[in-house]
Structure formats: structure tokens, C-alpha cells
Amino acid sequence: MSSHLIDLFKPFIPKLVNSLHKGQAGRIAVLGGSKEYTGAPYFSAITAMRMGSDICHIFATTEGGTATALKTMDPDLIVHPIEKNDPSDIIPWLLSLHCIVIGPGLGRTVGAWNCAKEVMKAARNINLPMVLDGDILRLLCVNKGLDIIQGYDKVILTPNVVEYNQLSNAIKEITGDSSASLLTPQQISTQLGNVTIVQKGQTDHITDGNQTVSCDEPGMPRRCGGQGDFLAGAVAAMYTWANLYYKYNLNESPKDQAYPLELLSSYAACTFLRRCSSAAFSKHKRSTITKDILKQIPNQFELLFPDEDSQ
Known part of the structure; x- marks a missing residue:
């Protein structure tokens, strides 16, 4: 199945032709970062850009010099300093984006949560695709946060083990399930109205509640931080390409696909991360860090994804 799913995704990748203008290969944004965590939003944004997205924004708080620090990391990224976690500094930009990643390094303060909540609501109102990762997944599990994404088919959740457990517990509390067992990804997706779940682990399980695919491509045993941020950026880039493909090819429909775009994009991103991680580990072994993975x-x-036209 693995090569088949990759083959299904390949047509979505924008061709590198001189007639393209800036933005046609994707305008991505990341909302995240905090005084403790600046690396997470950087890794998500630079992954999307290095993969071929044209423009990558980061919306980051000014608290603790977070936005200033991010501005020094790479001039290719557009960093917006957000004063006092004010969502009105972010929402006007949403109309110019193709996808937004929310959560990497966001932190768990009330201000960060309230800002992210308003941005998610605004993004949903304009049908903007979202990838939710990291701290935002934990925050969704409190104060009816899951209501914000309930039934929204353009959102992809990428929980790690801890975040997945919290999602499962939050939904069991809502449904009155007192059992000790974890819900399956399919059950969580179904309860949330068929949003897409990427359950990260030794094998990644990706589902929209109706269909499920699994990625068991070899990765690496080194568990350095930042791999989840890489994945979130990769999912955003690939999901954007899939949506843009059908925007520019009006004679085709995503309904013709055997798998939803969310599943194909997430599967391709999971496979790509594992390939990059494996290659980095083969070179750096125990000292492998996320910057090594980016270089791959x-x-x-x-x-x-070989470019067959150039061979």
C-alpha cells in the first residue's frame, strides 16, 4: 500500500516551471512559540519552506523576546510579533493563507489559549485548512475546546502519545465512558465528526473515521525533540499542495480519489519525515538532532518524489 499511496500523492506536487508566481506553491503560517519554546514554530515553518512552500509566516508572542528570537533564526521566514496575545493581529492575515499550523511551542497560558481559540474560530469561518499540533491539542481538551473543531473536515490533528491519551480521556468524559481503555483513532475521529487524526508512534495511524492508513516506514530510534514540529510543517505543505491542485485543475475533483486528501497528505508527510530521520541517523547516530533531519x-x-519530467 505504501508505494501506492505515495504514487497517488505525487501529482499534487507543484511542478517547478518558470510560469509560476510567488504563492502558487503555498502560503503557510504557524501560530506558536512562547518564552520557553522558540524552536518548535521555527522547525514547522522552515520544514514547509524547505520542502518548497513559497511563503511561510510565524505568528509569535513578544513575551520573553520570543518573536525577536525567531526573527534571528532565518530571514526567509516572515515573523509577526504579537503583542499581548491579541488575535486581531493575526486574523486579518488568514485570508491570504492556504493553511495554518497552530500549536508548536505555543505554551499553556490563558492568553495563548484564548488567542489560538479565536484564530481557530476565524479560520474555520473562512474554511481555511488547519494542522493542530503540540500544546493546542492539550488545550482543546479543556473548557469545551473540542467544540471548535467538531465536524470540521479541513482540520488535521497530529497528537503524540501524551496528547493522544488526553484526547481519548476528554472524549470519554464527554460520552460518559468510564472504561480504562484508550479509544482507537477511528473512535476519536468519529466522535469529533470525522476530523483527521494522525496518531504518531512506532507506527503512525491516520484516519478520518471512515478510512484508515498506517505508515510503518523505518524511522530512527533517536527521539530528539522537533520531529513532531517537522511533521506538522510537512503535513501543512502537502495538504496545501493537494488543495491547490484541485483549485488549478477544475476539470478534476477530489471526490475521484480513493482516499481523502487529508489522509494522502498526512501519509506522505509521515513517510517523508521517516525517510529524512532515517537518513540523518545513518550519518549522525546518537548525536542526531532536528537540524540534521532538516538537512536531509x-x-x-x-x-x-523524483521529478520524472527532468529525467
Whole structure:
């Protein structure tokens, strides 16, 4: 199945032709970062850009110098300093985006949560695709946060083990399930109205409640932080490409696909991360860090998605 799913995704990748203008290969944003965590939003945004997205924004708080620190990391990224977690500094930008990643390094303060909540509501109101990762998944599990995404088919959740457990417990509390067992990804997706879940683990399980695919591509045993942020950025880039493909090819419909775009994009991103991680580990072994994984993007992208037109 793995090669088949990758083959189904390949047509979505924008061709590198001189007639393209800036933005046609994706305008991505990341809402995240806090005084404790600046690396997470950087890794998500730079992954999307290194994969070939044209424009990548980061919306980050000014608290603790977070936005200033992010501005020094890479001039290719557009960093917006957000004063006092004010969502009105972010919402006007949403109309210019193709996808927004919310959560990497966001922190768990009331201000960060309230800001993210208003941005999620605004994004849903304009049908903007979202990838939710990291701290936002924990915050969704309190104060009826799950209501914000209930039934929204353009949202992809990428929980790690801890975040997945919290999602399961939150939904069991809502449904009155007192059992000790974890809900399956399919059960969580169904209860949330068929949103897409990427349950990260030794094997990644991806489901919209109706269909499920699994990625067991070899990754690496080194569990350095930042791999989840890489994945969130990769999912955003690939999901954007899938949506743009049908925007520019009006004679085709995503309904013709055997799998939803969310599943295909997430599967391709999971496979790509694992390929990059494996290649980085083969070179750096125990000392592998996320910056090493980022360096593998060019070669591994060409290996996984060879440009047949240039051969």
C-alpha cells in the first residue's frame, strides 16, 4: 500500500516551471512559540519552506523576546510579533493563507489559549485548512475546546502519545465512558465528526473515521525533540499542495480519489519525515538532532518524489 499511496500523492506536487508566481506553491503560517519554546514554530515553518512552500509566516508572542528570537533564526521566514496575545493581529492575515499550523511551542497560558481559540474560530469561518499540533491539542481538551473543531473536515490533528491519551480521556468524559481503555483513532475521529487524526508512534495511524492508513516506514530510534514540529510543517505543505491542485485543475475533483486528501497528505508527510530521520541517523547516530533531519530534505524529497519530467 505504501508505494501506492505515495504514487497517488505525487501529482499534487507543484511542478517547478518558470510560469509560476510567488504563492502558487503555498502560503503557510504557524501560530506558536512562547518564552520557553522558540524552536518548535521555527522547525514547522522552515520544514514547509524547505520542502518548497513559497511563503511561510510565524505568528509569535513578544513575551520573553520570543518573536525577536525567531526573527534571528532565518530571514526567509516572515515573523509577526504579537503583542499581548491579541488575535486581531493575526486574523486579518488568514485570508491570504492556504493553511495554518497552530500549536508548536505555543505554551499553556490563558492568553495563548484564548488567542489560538479565536484564530481557530476565524479560520474555520473562512474554511481555511488547519494542522493542530503540540500544546493546542492539550488545550482543546479543556473548557469545551473540542467544540471548535467538531465536524470540521479541513482540520488535521497530529497528537503524540501524551496528547493522544488526553484526547481519548476528554472524549470519554464527554460520552460518559468510564472504561480504562484508550479509544482507537477511528473512535476519536468519529466522535469529533470525522476530523483527521494522525496518531504518531512506532507506527503512525491516520484516519478520518471512515478510512484508515498506517505508515510503518523505518524511522530512527533517536527521539530528539522537533520531529513532531517537522511533521506538522510537512503535513501543512502537502495538504496545501493537494488543495491547490484541485483549485488549478477544475476539470478534476477530489471526490475521484480513493482516499481523502487529508489522509494522502498526512501519509506522505509521515513517510517523508521517516525517510529524512532515517537518513540523518545513518550519518549522525546518537548525536542526531532536528537540524540534521532538516538537512536531509533536499535529497530525500527527490528520492521519494523524483521529478520524472527532468529525467
